[in-house]
Amino acid sequence: MAKYHVSTTINGEPVEFLCEPQQTLLDVLRDDLQLTGSKEGCSSGDCGACSVMLDGRLVCSCLVLGVEAAERSVETIEGMAQGEQLHPLQRKFLEHAALQCGICTPGFLIAAKALLEKNPDPTETEVRYWLAGNLCRCTGYDKIVRAVLDAAAEIRA
């Protein structure tokens, strides 16, 4: 099958890759670009473990084709920390122990970051609704919500 040549931007860096048309962006990130922070959970857009930003929009990378990333900007969990400097959300997830097995964590962090960029002072209800598309099979939602609210408060301060 013919491969498509795709030029895109990932975490601010120009990236080129070859992919087959049916490969999802998640497949490309994980299997071809070794960016394995985005996780594969359901592959149907229900669990949010593969969440990335595409041109500033929160999306499930399992519901985006790799070829669709052409000439667009992708942000993944690998771009969240600045070197050794964790993003406040990442620090607060650690402080609040807002993770158990950790598979859902990258998706929650990306989704929470998108929320705080849009709404720096969300209520608990707003956090819970925004994150409704991120599933934690360990069911540690309460600590996740607290960590997001605490990170929001710190970023606002």
Add this chain to the structure above:
Amino acid sequence: MRYEVPASVAAAVDLLATPDARVLAGGTDLLVQLRAGRIKPATLVDIKKIPELKQIHLEPDLIRIGAAVSGAELGEHATISKEWPGVVEAFELIGSTQVQGRASLGGNLCNASPAADSVPALIAAAAVCLIAGPGGQRSVPVEEIITGPGRTSLQAGEFVLEIQLPRQLPNSGDAYLRLIPRTEMDIAVVGAGVNLTLDDNGVCTAARVALGAVAPRPLLVAEAAAALCGTRLDDTALEQAAAAARNACQPIDDKRGTVDYRINVAGVLVKRAARIALQRAQQRTPRGH
């Protein structure tokens, strides 16, 4: 499978006229079906690079929404949210924040689920689809697009260019409600959209009522609307509209609800949605809102 990104409507029509070509807009239904092997298209035609498919135009009598506009973009549009809160709320009920970032109005319609949340709200709003195809363009009321589960009245090579909403009239309001057993991320057991206009005395002069998930396709229920017209939406009128709604239902039994339950809930939701639409109509000042 080929992937094509036409830059114009004409180029998209040519590509869609080839065998087994499918439209890709937000992909939130299509990619799931593709992965599950339920569809095996020869060509995916990504319509998002056609400029007019991603634009919203406000005209004096019409709001033209490109078929590939996402739910997130729709929800951020101040005028549409103000004039058609029921349509916007209905679309925003679909999936998660992530799905909203991609899912399109045209896609929710053409995926042709009987339970598609945006469709009863669009039907209640008297929305019209502008369709492009090998024979040129044509306009079709939204209620004539879905013909059954997964089936539409679109002909080979045709695709939806835009969804057109009328500018909402003064003293008018719309609402959409759905029942799901939880608060988010589920498929409607029943959905009900209501849109109505009042005169200066608060009497309903025009109404449209639509139901989802209670028949093989979303329904426009003229009898329910007729029960509201000429009334102030008193309890008797609301009960008559509910009875007409129940009467129109031809639901199936499935894991989401039984036939009896769906029929009963359809009546309840029509009453509740009509009350919300009434409140909105009462709050909307004449032109210049």
